[in-house]
Amino acid sequence: MVAEATEETLTREGGVREHVVGAGIGCPGSIDRSRRLVRTTSNLGWVDYPIRGQIANVLQLPTVLDNDANCATYAEWWRGAGRGLEHLVGITVGTGIGGGVMLGGKIMRGASGSAGEVGHTTIDFNGRRCSCGNYGCLEAYASGPSIAVRARRGLEAGCKSVLTELVDGDLDRISAALIYKALMLEDKYAHEVMLEIAKLLGIGIANIINTLNPDVVVVVGGVVGAGEHLFETIRSEAQRRSFRSAFETCDIVPGELPETAGIIGAAGIFISEIFEQL
Structure with a gap:
């Protein structure tokens, strides 16, 4: 192949x-x-x-x-949203949540090559089980499949949304991409779901800002399709939880190289x- x-x-x-x-x-x-x-x-x-x-x-x-x-982080530093900056953290949101760290223009891989695993930082020590075997990981709440699970549970509990029509009543067909579409259609339930996800991402990014003090955090992946409205909430939550001096010198932006x-x-x-x- x-x-x-x-x-x-x-x-x-x-x-x-x-x-x-x-x-x-x-x-x-x-x-x-x-x-x-x-x-x-x-x-x-x-x-x-x-x-x-x-x-x-x-x-x-x-x-x-x-x-x-x-790779995605290096691309955004080399050709995308982080051009010309020394210290960058990339977060990829898709099937899982990954991360990459550039400090001083170099990829930080760590002692065993596992540096930057942002998706497996804990945001709830009594939280959901993650695919990695741990509990309460950011990935268990804010990855694409996890966003879809969150939306399905609410609909099964009786929440009303255009999502039900988009999948002809088959809730198993709900995906993060469809939730972004419903958000663009000004669906209130999709807005509620994505507001919660944005706050969770903001918590994860605040942890990054307080630990690494980067120039920029670049978010890459399908979640960018939710638009600026998502980033406003991410920035607000990150600001609330970050050291002021670290937050004020850090931009939180969508990637400039979608799909590539x-x-x-x-x-x-x-x-x-x-x-x-x-």
Whole structure:
């Protein structure tokens, strides 16, 4: 599949194989860069999965592996909302919640490659069980699937919303994307759900601001589709919970590279590492 996708891309873009110097790979979960594998990823169930070696063997090219949120964060620092800044934290909100940290223009990966796992910081010590096995993680409340679960429970309890019409009464079809659509239709229940999610994200971001004091926190992923109205609440909650001096020097903004941040970042990390070796 990787080989076919590569050939399709080259054909579509008018490229030739001889001009391809290598590949950058972004994967969710904890990455062991020394052993070149995905150590664990709760949403895919992988354990010590050697994805870098497999893709390198198929393509017969040099490859670089990193966490997908690190890739998205690097892209926003390199080509997006964080251009020209030294200290940036990226938060990716999708199937899960990931994070990446750039300090002094360098990705911070930590002692074991697990730095930046914002989604698995605890916001409620008696909270919901997360896919990672812990309880009360931010991801268990504010990831795409968790947003959908929150909306379904309210509808099952009798809340009224245009969402019911959008899925023809089949509540299992409700997704975060449909909730954003209902929000744009000025649905009061969708507004209530997203207000709660925004406050939770604001709490998580306040923890980041107080711990790392970044220039900017960039939020990437489908949640950006909820619009500026979501960010107003995120900023308000983060301000309420952050040190004043840290909050006043930090912007909280949506990413500028929708759908492509992970791809651009994986390429950028590959380029940066190749140049370091020269």
